[in-house]
Amino acid sequence: MINKIRNIGLALILFPIVLSSCISLKPVNNYATASQKSINQFEDIKYSFKQNCLDNCLDKKINDLNLNAKDCDCKLNEKADSVTLLIYNATKGYIEGLANLSNNELTNYKIDEFTKALTENDFGSVKIEKQQVEAYSKISKIILRALTDGYRKKEIKKYIVNANEPLKVLISFLDFNLSKNLIGKLNVQKQRIESYYFDLTKDATLSTLEKRKAVETYYQQLTKIEDKEKELMVFSKALKKIEEGHQKLVDNIDNIKDERVKELLTEYASHIREIISEFNKLNK
């Protein structure tokens, strides 16, 4: 009877600790999970520096009526892609790690099999009371959860604070390469095709029908380029939200349990999800 009272008392003391650790990491996990899905959309952008180089090379060959298939030098563009991919992988690695570590399932240890092994096995002269084993198992689970969650929270806090500055730099340069440099190259491409097709509309040897066909092709190519730009811009918007959300995490790292902070982080996660949908619509 005394044991039972002691067990219940211990459980009552530990219950709020466990409950509090579950709550405080949930907003972090919501933010990290949404960010993880969003950053992964980089892989859905079916465009690259090299592809831009190959597209330009092909346009030039068509314009020059050149049938030589082996003169596209895209080495520098390949290097630009590899730098961009390196930044993406590092950013993705951190966000993925944060999402995994902040997931409450990680410390939701399963000890039912352990309890079963103790109660159902025959240990000869050693008698083990089923009721007692189950009671201690429950308490052990609570203590284990409280201890590991405490450790997890402490470590996550340290990682978030330390990662903030390098993450900001990496996200801003990933954005820079996509929304400034790659979009810059798309703008160059727009000017090139404008010049090609302008000459076709002024070519006296072409019929009106042929010129109309050329104009139609021009607008089709222009739309394709603009669609790529839109996709890159939406991804850029997502990167900015991820960066802002991480900064908010750092600013409020000691008050994550606070309702206002939880709401703020939930808001960031939902903004990121909205951008994910926007991106997916473009990709349909």
Place this chain on the structure above:
Amino acid sequence: MANLTSQQANQIAGIFLTLAQSIGDYRYKNFERLSKSENQQIKELHFKILECSDNLYTLSATLVMNDIKESLASINHISAQINETYKTLESVQKAINIATSIIDLGAAIISKSPQNIADSIKDLKSVWNTA
């Protein structure tokens, strides 16, 4: 002379792009007034400037490497630490699973059943390797 930074390369690429646009617009507006060879010369100039702009945007993207080296190293180090912590926390479940298998083995030894002992050792081995 100091090396060009990624931001500077991007800015110059933008200047070239604007310049190219002005040259292109001039040719489109004055196409009828210009002779065939003048048109060709301006077109070639337009394309050369566009090529400079294009190359500078690509160069800028590669120069980014100089700006991110430290941050890249820091974030990779933190990610490695996160993965270590994750593995540590995950290994608690592994320890529980191993303890469970050891209890089963203990019971099998007490039961003096060679078949049970063999099965329990097999289970323990599999938990050890897979958990």
